[in-house]
Amino acid sequence: MAPRTLEELKRKLQKLNSPTSDLKLGKRALAALTQMMDNPEKVAVTSISLLAEEAGVNASTLSRLVRKLGFASFAEFQLVFRKHLARSSRTSFYSDLAGRFVDEESDGGASLAPASLALMTQVAEEETDNIAQMLSSLDVDALEKTVNLLAKAPRVRVYGLRQANTVANFFTYALGLLRPDVSLLGNPHHGVAHGLNELTQEDVVVVIGAAPYTRATIAAARIAANHGMQVIAITDSHGSPLATEATLSFIAPTSSTWYSNSMAAFLVFIEGLMAMMAGRLGRRGLASLKQHEQLIDEVSHEL
Missing domain, CATH: 3.40.50.10490 (Glucose-6-phosphate isomerase like protein; domain 1)
Known part of the structure; x- marks a missing residue:
């Protein structure tokens, strides 16, 4: 059965690190999982392709990883992190996400053209990933x-x-x-x-x-x-x-x-x-x- 909370997922990770664990993961997959567990807020809102890139693995590696953990899809795995984010900050779900874009030292007057284009491209690529995942899961x-x-x-x-x-x-x-x-x-x-x-x-x-x-x-x-x-x-x-x-x-x-x-x-x-x-x-x-x-x-x- 797949873990239902972040706490259950953490306990599963502890067992995976044990020499007596029945479930064996490759070193890269285990390292990627550990990295995601250390950054739950990022996992809650980031696409599988970007998370895979940051972990130095392929998106297919993360897909296989979450299935081994008992999840039907990466979206179901990600929901554990999204629920954790919603529970831990019920009244600041949106502001927490938007806060990633705010430069505390900026007064908003500088030109943002290069950064804006990069951000627009990133959002478009993430939307493409979401659509592709939706299509792949269709019954x-x-x-x-x-x-x-x-x-x-x-x-x-x-x-x-x-x-x-x-x-x-x-x-x-x-x-x-x-x-x-x-x-x-x-x-x-x-x-x-x-x-x-x-x-x-x-x-x-x-x-x-x-x-x-x-x-x-x-x-x-x-x-x-x-x-x-x-x-x-x-x-x-x-x-x-x-x-x-x-x-x-x-x-x-x-x-x-x-x-x-x-x-x-x-x-x-x-x-x-x-x-x-x-x-x-x-x-x-x-x-x-x-x-x-x-x-x-x-x-x-x-x-």
């Missing part, structure tokens, strides 16, 4: 089941808070172009309980979120599942509490240099899923898009 059968559920369900409701709310809005808008009765879960004035009460076991609830998770999103997923609804989670790890509650879950890594969770892999996944939905719905989806276009024209003529 084709789960994708097909999701497309069928989203096509057949009488109602689809989508829920995500804070940064994930933007992604939930995007999901809702994109799917709403192809089929009827798609909306965000819960009218702001009525609440999530009222929204869930409108649904039946034939309906689908899509939950979106990453660490540090909101209690409300976890509760919505749990309640929907308990009432027999199909729950689809788009989240950052199979160890995520959203994935635990879900019928089907999809993993989009979120590690990045910037001061919050990267959403690039989430958005690319949704775009791909919507392309599959357009193919699945066929003429029905095309008719819905044409009706939408007609309404846009009518509104434009009225203005």
Whole structure:
């Protein structure tokens, strides 16, 4: 079983250093693990490729390492560090990440052009890594089941808070172009309980979120599942509490240099899923898009 906390991971590392350990790691892999354990804040927010480069190993070495430790993916391994960061500094998750960019001796007046380009390049490369990891972990059968559920369900409701709310809005808008009765879960004035009460076991609830998770999103997923609804989670790890509650879950890594969770892999996944939905719905989806276009024209003529 994979360690669930940083403390459990530290104990596992101590056992690995013991001559009597059943699990044998190469010297370079063990050195890389030790280096990561010494820098938990960095591991929580840095891509696998950059961590591998700093440790002097290949990214594939880290992937094999975390699987030997019992993790399904590097994203699941990284979630241990992200949870530790969130627990140890609940009110400064974002400022801790942003603090890495702040030069205490600078007044902000100097030209930052070379550093800015390097930082932009680094962020872009990390986003590319996240998208590649998302693609490599995709379960084709789960994708097909999701497309069928989203096509057949009488109602689809989508829920995500804070940064994930933007992604939930995007999901809702994109799917709403192809089929009827798609909306965000819960009218702001009525609440999530009222929204869930409108649904039946034939309906689908899509939950979106990453660490540090909101209690409300976890509760919505749990309640929907308990009432027999199909729950689809788009989240950052199979160890995520959203994935635990879900019928089907999809993993989009979120590690990045910037001061919050990267959403690039989430958005690319949704775009791909919507392309599959357009193919699945066929003429029905095309008719819905044409009706939408007609309404846009009518509104434009009225203005």
